[in-house]
Amino acid sequence: xxxxxxxxxxxxxxxxxxxxxxxxxxxxxxxxxxxxxxxxxxxxxxxxxxxxxxxxxxxxxxxxxxxxxxxxxxxxxxxxxxxxxxxxxxxxxxxxxxxxxxxxxxxxxxxxxxxxxxxxxxxxxxxxxxxxxxxxxxxxxxxxxxxxxxxxxxxxxxxxxxxxxxxxxxxxxxxxxxxxxxxxxxxxxxxx
Numbered sequence: 001x002x003x004x005x006x007x008x009x010x011x012x013x014x015x016x017x018x019x020x021x022x023x024x025x026x027x028x029x030x031x032x033x034x035x036x037x038x039x040x041x042x043x044x045x046x047x048x049x050x051x052x053x054x055x056x057x058x059x060x061x062x063x064x065x066x067x068x069x070x071x072x073x074x075x076x077x078x079x080x081x082x083x084x085x086x087x088x089x090x091x092x093x094x095x096x097x098x099x100x101x102x103x104x105x106x107x108x109x110x111x112x113x114x115x116x117x118x119x120x121x122x123x124x125x126x127x128x129x130x131x132x133x134x135x136x137x138x139x140x141x142x143x144x145x146x147x148x149x150x151x152x153x154x155x156x157x158x159x160x161x162x163x164x165x166x167x168x169x170x171x172x173x174x175x176x177x178x179x180x181x182x183x184x185x186x187x188x189x190x191x192x
């Protein structure tokens with residue numbers, strides 16, 4: 001799916017024009033919304049057809065970007081939302097370095113892209129998108145995207161979910177560890 005979404009930039013580097021990139025971004029958003037709305041049915045089918053007692057909806061970081069009424073509420077009604085929070089600057093920097101080392105197609109809210117693209121063009125001395133090297137833009141934009149998403153994740157976790165730290169996740173080695181972590185997250189929020 002991400003190969004279809006593609007990257008913004010010049011065609012000689014495999015990039016897409018702003019118009020085509022924006023069209024694909026909109027399609028990706030609609031597909032993500034539809035997938036999230038299908039979660040209750042996926043859960044039902046998993047239980048009834050396959051006998052699965054547990055369902056993990058490992059959504060991408062773009063969930064916080066969808067801005068679609070009812071989606072988060074639906075997920076909160078049918079699943080337990082866990083926000084994995086980085087707790088140190090070193091963790092954030094490692095996550096950013098990992099993303100920059102192998103730039104992948106990403107989803108950007110239209111308002112975010114409209115804000116950062118002119119900054120990138122100006123900083124790089126470029127006049128138009130066809131001059132953009134897609135991986136360079138993706139590396140440049142990722143830290144900005146990451147930091148813009150943090151308050152959005154927290155806005156979801158606050159009323160609808162639970163927060164665990166990346167350090168807590170690193171200690172999980174078994175199903176029992178994971179369940180204990182979820183119990184601790186629920187208890188923490190209940191005590192707050």
